[in-house]
Amino acid sequence: MRQQALTRRQQGAQAHRQPVLVDCLTLWLSNLMHVGADLDQATDELLQALDDSASPVVFVSNEVGLGLVPETPLGRRFRDEAGRLAKLDGFQGLTEDRLAALLVGRWRSGAPFNRVPLGDNEDLGKNPLANNNFLFDSDSPKLSLMNGQTDPYDMAKADPVGITCPWGAHIRKVNVRDSGSDIGGRVATYSKRLLRVGVPFGQSLEDHYGEGRDPQNGDRGLLFLSIQSSIENQFEFLQARWMNDPSRPKMPGGNDMIVGQNAAAEGGVRRCTIFGSGLQQEQVSAPNQWVIPTGGGYFFVPSITALREVIAR
Numbered sequence: 001m002r003q004q005a006l007t008r009r010q011q012g013a014q015a016h017r018q019p020v021l022v023d024c025l026t027l028w029l030s031n032l033m034h035v036g037a038d039l040d041q042a043t044d045e046l047l048q049a050l051d052d053s054a055s056p057v058v059f060v061s062n063e064v065g066l067g068l069v070p071e072t073p074l075g076r077r078f079r080d081e082a083g084r085l086a087k088l089d090g091f092q093g094l095t096e097d098r099l100a101a102l103l104v105g106r107w108r109s110g111a112p113f114n115r116v117p118l119g120d121n122e123d124l125g126k127n128p129l130a131n132n133n134f135l136f137d138s139d140s141p142k143l144s145l146m147n148g149q150t151d152p153y154d155m156a157k158a159d160p161v162g163i164t165c166p167w168g169a170h171i172r173k174v175n176v177r178d179s180g181s182d183i184g185g186r187v188a189t190y191s192k193r194l195l196r197v198g199v200p201f202g203q204s205l206e207d208h209y210g211e212g213r214d215p216q217n218g219d220r221g222l223l224f225l226s227i228q229s230s231i232e233n234q235f236e237f238l239q240a241r242w243m244n245d246p247s248r249p250k251m252p253g254g255n256d257m258i259v260g261q262n263a264a265a266e267g268g269v270r271r272c273t274i275f276g277s278g279l280q281q282e283q284v285s286a287p288n289q290w291v292i293p294t295g296g297g298y299f300f301v302p303s304i305t306a307l308r309e310v311i312a313r
């Protein structure tokens with residue numbers, strides 16, 4: 001409807017070779033959404049109309065970050081931060097999803113950022129062998145996977161400085177893989193690895209505009225479970241020394257942007273460094289705490305009873 005009106009106006013202007021002012025794209029979008037139109041098709045038609053137009057066309061649109069407003073203060077700040085960065089030289093095209101992937105080190109699907117830095121790849125994310133088949137410091141070699149499976153995706157390129165996957169990204173903070181670190185070379189850093197599983201609970205906030213969301217009060221989080229030979233040298237070490245120390249395991253790093261604690265950060269604000277396409281460095285800051293630890297327990301495996309009653313006999 002609106003699209004046809006646009007095309008008619010363009011055709012009219014074309015005849016007179018006058019510039020066309022479209023004011024504004026946000027209104028056009030909300031009208032389309034109001035009637036449940038196919039947005040992809042409408043956008044294609046708009047781009048086609050632009051290609052066909054001999055007149056200069058000027059679009060007015062709301063500024064990035066001033067459009068749809070997320071419900072939570074944290075969401076709004078994150079959206080603003082992505083918008084601010086996207087305007088800086090070398091950071092164009094930095095969407096909320098991309099910034100989130102940089103801070104985790106994986107895309108939403110689980111695909112490792114440094115294997116597919118240009119965008120998410122759901123097949124890679126779903127493949128439990130391929131999505132763990134990558135190094136950080138050196139070019140990742142092509143390996144054959146277990147059970148004769150192949151890994152057809154692009155391999156990760158060496159990224160020792162954290163230009164592709166920042167050192168502040170959660171998965172790089174807690175598992176430096178082949179990189180050396182502040183405690184030494186690979187042998188020393190391998191001893192910090194742990195076996196872990198994260199069990200998410202509660203309603204996901206994935207759908208930004210879904211009905212019935214309760215972002216402020218929802219009972220949601222992650223039950224974190226890990227097995228290691230030393231709680232102190234692994235689990236506690238990772239949190240105290242790597243997640244919450246901006247200069248470790250390596251610079252230019254920052255605090256862990258997902259799990260890091262603000263109370264442990266300088267001035268109560270977590271920060272990490274990310275790089276733009278021309279190697280520009282920018283700091284992302286998080287004045288709010290994202291993850292609030294609520295409790296936990298340490299357990300000895302096998303249990304003392306099993307040791308006494310079964311193993312010792």
Ligand code: HEM
Nearest residue numbers: 104106170171174175196198222224235238239258259291
């Ligand atoms: C609520 C708190 C946490 C959240 C939301 C969180 C989130 C995540 C996410 C999204 C991933 C990537 C997906 C995956 O590999 O499954 C991940 C991986 C990981 N996390 Fe966490 N995490 C949390 C707490 C922790 C803690 C406390 C530790 C260790 C002390 C930790 C250590 C790890 C490790 C070792 C990995 C695997 C990294 C790799 O892929 O090499 N996480 N976490």
